[in-house]
Amino acid sequence: MSFASGAHAVTDPVVEPEFAVRIEHVVKQYVTDGPIVLDDVSLDVRPGEFISLVGASGCGKSTLLNIIVGLDSPTAGVIETSGAPTLMFQEAALMPWLTAGKNVELALLFNGFPRRQRKAKAQELLALVHLERSYDQRPHELSGGMRQRVAIARALAQGRSILLMDEPFAALDAITRDLLHEELTRIWLETGMTIIFVTHNVREAVRLSQRVLLMSSRPGKIIREWNIGGHEPWRLDSPDVANLASEITDELRQEIIRHAN
Amino acid sequence: MPTDPRSSTTTRPADLSALESGLDALETGGRPKPSVKSVFARALSPLIAIAVIILIWEIVFYLQLQPDYIIPGPRQVWDALWQQAEQQILWQSTFNSIRRAAQGFVIALIVATPIGLVLGLNMKLRAIFGPILTGLQVLPSVAWVPAAIIWFGLSDATIYTVVLLGAVPSIANGLIAGIDQIPPIYLRAGQVLGAKGFLRSWHIVLPAAWPGYLAGLEQGWAFAWRSLMAAELIAVSPALGPGLGQMLDVGRTLGDMALVLGSIGMIMAVGILVERVVFAPIRQRTLRNRGLIR
Numbered sequence: 001m002s003f004a005s006g007a008h009a010v011t012d013p014v015v016e017p018e019f020a021v022r023i024e025h026v027v028k029q030y031v032t033d034g035p036i037v038l039d040d041v042s043l044d045v046r047p048g049e050f051i052s053l054v055g056a057s058g059c060g061k062s063t064l065l066n067i068i069v070g071l072d073s074p075t076a077g078v079i080e081t082s083g084a085p086t087l088m089f090q091e092a093a094l095m096p097w098l099t100a101g102k103n104v105e106l107a108l109l110f111n112g113f114p115r116r117q118r119k120a121k122a123q124e125l126l127a128l129v130h131l132e133r134s135y136d137q138r139p140h141e142l143s144g145g146m147r148q149r150v151a152i153a154r155a156l157a158q159g160r161s162i163l164l165m166d167e168p169f170a171a172l173d174a175i176t177r178d179l180l181h182e183e184l185t186r187i188w189l190e191t192g193m194t195i196i197f198v199t200h201n202v203r204e205a206v207r208l209s210q211r212v213l214l215m216s217s218r219p220g221k222i223i224r225e226w227n228i229g230g231h232e233p234w235r236l237d238s239p240d241v242a243n244l245a246s247e248i249t250d251e252l253r254q255e256i257i258r259h260a261n
Numbered sequence: 262m263p264t265d266p267r268s269s270t271t272t273r274p275a276d277l278s279a280l281e282s283g284l285d286a287l288e289t290g291g292r293p294k295p296s297v298k299s300v301f302a303r304a305l306s307p308l309i310a311i312a313v314i315i316l317i318w319e320i321v322f323y324l325q326l327q328p329d330y331i332i333p334g335p336r337q338v339w340d341a342l343w344q345q346a347e348q349q350i351l352w353q354s355t356f357n358s359i360r361r362a363a364q365g366f367v368i369a370l371i372v373a374t375p376i377g378l379v380l381g382l383n384m385k386l387r388a389i390f391g392p393i394l395t396g397l398q399v400l401p402s403v404a405w406v407p408a409a410i411i412w413f414g415l416s417d418a419t420i421y422t423v424v425l426l427g428a429v430p431s432i433a434n435g436l437i438a439g440i441d442q443i444p445p446i447y448l449r450a451g452q453v454l455g456a457k458g459f460l461r462s463w464h465i466v467l468p469a470a471w472p473g474y475l476a477g478l479e480q481g482w483a484f485a486w487r488s489l490m491a492a493e494l495i496a497v498s499p500a501l502g503p504g505l506g507q508m509l510d511v512g513r514t515l516g517d518m519a520l521v522l523g524s525i526g527m528i529m530a531v532g533i534l535v536e537r538v539v540f541a542p543i544r545q546r547t548l549r550n551r552g553l554i555r
Contacts (some may be wrong), residue, residue, distance in 0.1 A: 069453060086453055093450040096551040097468045106464060110455040130281045140552025143288030149281075158454065176284060182277055 019082065020162050020194035021045040021068060026077030028063055028220075037063050038074070039219035047082060047161070050188055050195045052205035052212045053222075054248065056256050060220025061198040065164045068196070082194075085162035086155045090170050092147035094139040100150045101126060101135035107157035125153040128190075129183065145176035152187065162194045169204070181208055202252060203245045212248060216255050224251060307533070333519040338526065341519035345508065351527070354503040358489060359531060361417075361504070365424030366485045373429040373481065377436025378462055381470070387437070394430050394437075402427030402484065403491035415498035420489065427488030428481040435477010439470030475547060479540050483532070490528055505531070 021043070028038035037060040045051055053061045066072040068079055069087040094103045104122040113121060126132050129149035139147055148168060155163055169177045185208060188195055199205050205212045206228065214224045226248065315335050322334035329337065345351035380387045380394065405426050409419040443466070451465035467474070493506020501507070505528050512520030548554040 071449060071452060084455075089446065089450070091446060093446045095447060095450070095465070095468065097471065097547075107454050109464070110460070130278045131285075134285075137289075138550055138552065141289060143285065145288070146285055154454075176288075179277070179281055179284065183281070186277070 018046070019044045019080070020047040020049065021082075021085070021196065022078075022080040023064075023068070024078045024080075026064070026067065026074045026079065028060065028067065028072075029075045036219040038067075039221045041077070041220065041222055043213070043222060045194055045196060047194055048192050049211065050197065050209045052197045052199060052209040053215055054199060054202055054205045054212055054252065055215030055220070056200065056217050056252065058220070059215040059217040061215055062166050063220070065166050065196065065198055069164055081162060083161045085164050086158045086160040087164045087166065088148075088151055088155055088168045090167045092139070092144075092151040094147055094150055094154070096139050099136050099138055100131065100142065100146075103139070103150060104153050104157050107154045111158050113157075122153075122157065125156050126150070128156065128187065129153045143176070144172050145180060148172065148180060149183065152184070156187070156191065160193075162196070165195065165197045167199055168197075170199070170201070177204075184208065202248045203241065206241050206245045206248065214248060214251055214255070217259065223255065304537075330516070330518055333522065337519040338523045341512075341517065342523040342527070345520070345523070350503055350508065354505050354508045355527060355531065357503055358493065358505040359535075361420060362424065362482075362486050362489045365421050365489065366428055366482055368421065369425050369428035369432055369481060369485060370478070372425065373432035373477075374436065376429070377433035377440075377474070377477070378466065380433065381437040381440030382462075382466065391437075394433055397426065398430035398434055401491075402488040403495070406492055406495045409492075410496060415496050415500060417501065419496050420492045420501070423492040424485050424488045428485035431484045432474075432477045432481035435480060436470060436474045439473020439475075439477065440466060442473050443469040472547060472551075472553075475540075475544060479536070479544075482535065482540070486528075486532055486535075 022045075023041055023043040026038055026041045027036065029036055041060075041064060053064065055061050063072060065087060067074050068081065069085050071087070094100070095106065098106060101119070101122045104125050105118045108118045108121055109115075123132060123135060126135055129152050131146060131149055131153065134142060134146060134150070139150070142150065151168070169180050172180065181204065184195075187193075195209075197205065197209060202212075206226075210227070210229055212226045212228065213222050214226075215221060216223045226244065228244070318335055322332060326332070333341075342351060345354075376394070380390060402423050405423050406419070409422040413419040413422065447465065447469045451461060456465050489504075490506045490509075493501075493504040494510050497507050497510050505524055509521060509524035509528070512518070512524055545554075
C-alpha cells in the first residue's frame with residue numbers, strides 16, 4: 001500500500017495547505033436550550049483524503065455536512081475549508097426540466113464556464129461517468145444509479161476540490177451500489193478530490209475510505225476513528241474488510257444500545 | 262497503479278464501463294411513442310359532446326316547449342351567425358376580440374411575473390401585499406368597468422384596464438402557488454450550485470415553479486377573456502370597433518335570441534380553441550418532459 005502514488009499525492013509541500021477541511025469545536029443546536037445536535041465536533045481532513053462519517057440516525061452527520069457546505073450555520077465553533085465545497089444528496093436532485101447534459105451545463109454556468117465550451121465540457125464529464133450516450137435523456141428516463149452518476153458529473157462540473165456526500169448510494173440496489181463504489185474510487189483517484197462521505201453502512205465506509213469516524217447520537221460527537229490508509233477499493237468479500245467492518249459495527253451497536261434506557 | 266493484494270480482483274476500468282452500460286440498458290426500457298391514430302382520436306373526442314348537445318337541443322326545439330324567440334333551434338343560430346359572417350362582422354368581431362385579449366394577456370404576463378416572483382420568494386412582502394392580490398382575484402373584474410369608463414371613457418384603455426385587473430392577480434397567484442410547491446431539494450441543489458439573484462430566479466425558481474405558473478397562466482387567460490367580454494358588453498361604442506361582446510349586445514338590443522346564443526357559442530368556441538391549440542400542448546409537453554405522465 002503506498003500513499004504517494006495516487007493522483008492526489010502531495011506535490012508541493014509549500015503550496016499545499018495542511019488541511020482541506022478544518023472543523024473546530026463545532027456545536028449545533030436548532031433551538032436555544034433545545035437538544036444538542038452536534039457537541040464539540042473537531043476534525044481535520046487532509047487534502048485529497050477520503051474519509052467516512054458513520055453513525056446511527058440522529059448523530060448529526062447530515063447536519064455537519066450542511067454546515068460545512070454552508071446550507072446551515074453552526075451555533076458555535078469554526079469551519080475552515082481550503083476552497084468552496086460541494087454537496088451530493090441521497091437523491092440525485094437533478095432538475096427534472098433539464099436533460100442530463102443540461103443539468104451538468106447548469107453547474108458549469110454557475111461555475112462561470114464560457115457558454116460556448118459548456119456543451120463539450122458537459123459531454124466530457126458525462127463520459128467520465130460512462131454516460132456519454134445519455135446527454136439528451138431526462139432524469140425520469142434514467143435509472144437511480146444513472147441519475148446519481150449524472151449528479152457526480154454535475155458536482156465535478158462545479159470544479160470544487162472538496163466533495164461532501166450525504167448517503168449518496170443509500171437508495172440504490174446492491175449491484176448498482178457496488179458498481180458506483182468502484183466508480184467513485186476511480187474518480188477520486190483521477191481528480192484528487194477531498195471526499196467526506198456520510199453513511200450508515202459500515203462496510204461501505206470501510207470499503208471506500210482511508211479513515212472511518214464513528215459518531216455517537218444525541219448529542220452527535222466523534223467517538224472513535226479508524227485509520228485504514230490505502231486508496232484502492234477493497235473487495236467487499238475480503239476478510240480484512242469483514243473484520244474491520246464487524247469491529248466498527250460492534251462499536252456502533254454499543255453506541256445504539258446506550259440509548260435503550 | 263500499485264497492486265494491493267486485497268484489491269486484485271477489482272474490475273478493470275474497461276470492464277467497469279461495459280458493466281455499467283449493461284446495467285443501464287437493463288434498467289431503462291424504451292417506451293413506445295403514442296400512435297398518430299390515438300393522438301387524432303383524442304383530439305376529436307370532444308366533438309362527441311358537441312354532437313350530443315346539438316342533438317338534445319334539436320329535440321327540445323322540435324318539441325316546441327317554448328316559442329322560437331325564446332329557444333331558437335340550432336339551424337336558426339347557425340343562420341344568424343352565417344348572416345353576421347356574410348356581412349364580415351363575425352370574423353372582424355372574433356379577430357378583434359382575440360387580438361385584444363391576447364395583447365391584454367401579454368401585458369398581464371409581463372406585469373404579473375415580477376409581482377409573483379417577488380411575493381413568492383419574499384415572505385414579508387407577501388404578508389403585506391398577498392391579501393390585496395387575493396382580494397383582486399376574488400373581485401369580478403367587471404366591477405371595474407364603471408370606474409374604468411369614468412377614468413378613461415369608452416376607449417381601448419378602459420378595456421385593457423379591465424382585462425389586466427382580471428388576469429394579473431390570477432397569473433401572479435399561480436406563480437406564487439408554483440413557487441410554494443417547489444420541492445425544497447431543488448432549491449437546496451440550486452444553492453449548492455451557487456445560484457443567486459436573477460440567475461437563480463431564471464434558471465431554478467421559474468422552471469421549478471413552472472407547472473403552477475402554467476396553471477396560473479391558463480387561469481389568467483380565462484380571466485382575461487371573461488373580463489374582455491364583460492368590458493365589450495358594457496362599453497359599446499363605434500370608436501371601439503366590433504367585438505364578440507358587442508355582437509352579443511347587438512343581439513340583446515334587437516331581441517334576436519339566435520344571435521345571442523350564436524355569440525355565446527363563439528365566445529365559448531374561442532375559449533376552447535385557445536385551450537386546445539395553445540395551452541394543452543404546452544401542458545402535455547411539460548408533464549411529459551418531467552416524467553409526470555407518459
